[in-house]
Amino acid sequence: MSSPSPLFHTLAVIGPGLIGSSLLRRAQQNPAIAQRLIAIDQSADVLERVKSLGIADQVTTSLAEGVQEADIVVSCIPTGAVASVAQQALPHMKSGSILSDVASVRSTITQEIVPHLPSDITYVPVHPMAGTEYSGPDAGFSTLFEERWCLLIPPESTSSSAIERVETLWQLCGARTRRVEAHYHDQICAMVSHLPHLLAFTICDTADRLSTDLRADVLDYAASGFRDFTRIAGSDPVMWRDIFLANRDIILQTLERFQGETAKMAEAIRTGDRDAITERIERGRRIRLSLLENRQA
Ligand SMILES: NC(=O)c1ccc[n+]([C@@H]2O[C@H](COP(=O)([O-])OP(=O)(O)OC[C@H]3O[C@@H](n4cnc5c(N)ncnc54)[C@H](O)[C@@H]3O)[C@@H](O)[C@H]2O)c1
Ligand SMILES: O=C(O)C(=O)C[C@]1(C(=O)O)C=C[C@@H](O)C=C1
Numbered sequence: 619m620s621s622p623s624p625l626f627h628t629l630a631v632i633g634p635g636l637i638g639s640s641l642l643r644r645a646q647q648n649p650a651i652a653q654r655l656i657a658i659d660q661s662a663d664v665l666e667r668v669k670s671l672g673i674a675d676q677v678t679t680s681l682a683e684g685v686q687e688a689d690i691v692v693s694c695i696p697t698g699a700v701a702s703v704a705q706q707a708l709p710h711m712k713s714g715s716i717l718s719d720v721a722s723v724r725s726t727i728t729q730e731i732v733p734h735l736p737s738d739i740t741y742v743p744v745h746p747m748a749g750t751e752y753s754g755p756d757a758g759f760s761t762l763f764e765e766r767w768c769l770l771i772p773p774e775s776t777s778s779s780a781i782e783r784v785e786t787l788w789q790l791c792g793a794r795t796r797r798v799e800a801h802y803h804d805q806i807c808a809m810v811s812h813l814p815h816l817l818a819f820t821i822c823d824t825a826d827r828l829s830t831d832l833r834a835d836v837l838d839y840a841a842s843g844f845r846d847f848t849r850i851a852g853s854d855p856v857m858w859r860d861i862f863l864a865n866r867d868i869i870l871q872t873l874e875r876f877q878g879e880t881a882k883m884a885e886a887i888r889t890g891d892r893d894a895i896t897e898r899i900e901r902g903r904r905i906r907l908s909l910l911e912n913r914q915a
Contacts, residue, residue: 624649625786630656630688632681632703633864634668636749637720638694639758642673644791647760650791658684682710690787693719698860701730704741713738716780720746722807722857723864724771724800732773740780745769745803746793747811751852764792765913771800804865808872812865815858816873818851 629645629652631638631681636902645651657674658681659665665677678684685691685707693700700721710715717739721727728743735741748766750757768788772781785795798806825836862869877887879898886894910914 622653623650624653625783625790626652626689628652628656628688628690630658630684630691630708631674632658632684632693633695634659634664634674634690634755634758636753636757637746637762638692639650639668639671639673639755640760640762641692641694641758641791642668643758643760644763646673646792651787652689654687656684658689664755671755674881681707686710686712688712688715689715690718690784693721694719694721694859696854696857697721697723697727697864698856700727704731705734708734708736708739711739715739716784717741719743719876721864722805722811722861726864728771728773728800737828740777741774742770742776742780742784744784744788745771745807746788746791748793751764753854753857761792763788766793768793768795769803770795772797772802801868804868804874808865809867810886812861812869813872813876816851816854816862816869817876818848822848822851883896 629641632643634642634657642655642657654676655674657665657668657677658679659668659677660679662679665679668674668677668886672752676684681703688711691707691711694702695703700719704717704719708717717731717735718741719727721743722745724743724745728741731743746763746766746768748763748768750762761807768791770781770785770788772893785797788795824839825833826835827833883895883898885891886898906915
């Protein structure tokens with residue numbers, strides 16, 4: 619008996635880095651996803667690596683060539699480049715195909731892409747809430763999305779059949795899926811992802827600006843607290859610069875909220891208010907424990 623046809627005939631990934639190569643690896647392992655895999659990147663070195671890893675049937679630096687036969691194009695490039703690359707790709711995509719991307723910020727990017735959408739191509743952006751601090755094709759792995767949320771953020775009036783196909787794609791990658799509205803998505807991510815990265819980069823920068831002797835000792839003796847808190851400070855600078863700028867207003871509001879809470883904790887410490895200090899620690903701890911219960915830690 620022949621196996622059922624895959625979800626897509628041809629899947630093209632623009633930017634086979636951490637996220638893109640993880641998607642390709644998964645698609646290669648799971649024939650239900652696509653029959654043919656294409657990797658597109660501006661870097662010939664990245665494509666050489668993709669070839670050696672054997673995770674695509676075709677590689678190309680040409681956007682036009684890479685997208686023209688694809689039934690779905692998933693752009694996995696830095697947030698700041700997503701809208702302009704989409705605008706360059708769209709005229710070469712075939713009628714009835716789907717454009718998607720995995721950018722970490724939604725409202726601003728979707729607003730830039732939607733006016734350029736031809737009526738016969740559907741845009742279904744997603745955001746897999748999974749990653750690591752590493753980048754590039756060697757950093758990817760096929761189980762990256764397993765048990766993680768993949769948020770779908772389709773613009774209003776997107777056809778439900780296209781949304782369902784994209785949802786199925788990510789479920790075949792092992793993810794749990796949910797549809798959310800773009801502004802709400804950006805508020806959530808400002809809190810759970812963008813603020814933590816901003817703090818991790820800044821705490822490392824603060825240590826770096828200490829006097830020479832103190833800085834050296836701080837880094838020598840950094841134990842698990844500093845280490846756990848700053849793992850994500852190893853992340854890619856371009857990716858995070860782009861995210862901070864694309865979600866500027868919401869990140870600044872979230873940061874202001876955080877500074878307000880920090881000021882209250884500082885006041886409790888200054889005045890020796892033991893109950894207030896304990897209550898604040900307990901609230902934070904409860905949140906951390908709830909992440910474990912929700913399988914998110
Ligand atoms: N890293 C994470 O944890 C994570 C998680 C979810 C979503 N994201 C989002 O996914 C996207 C990719 O992140 P990543 O960590 O996989 O990045 P990465 O640096 O590992 O890979 C990005 C790839 O895009 C290529 N690229 C850059 N500009 C390009 C262009 N103009 N045309 C073609 N190729 C181009 C690079 O050469 C590289 O191969 C970003 O938008 C990021 O915000 C990242
Ligand atoms: O685990 C990490 O290293 C990540 O940074 C992953 C992480 C996150 O902040 O949770 C990073 C950016 C994304 O858009 C989604 C996931």
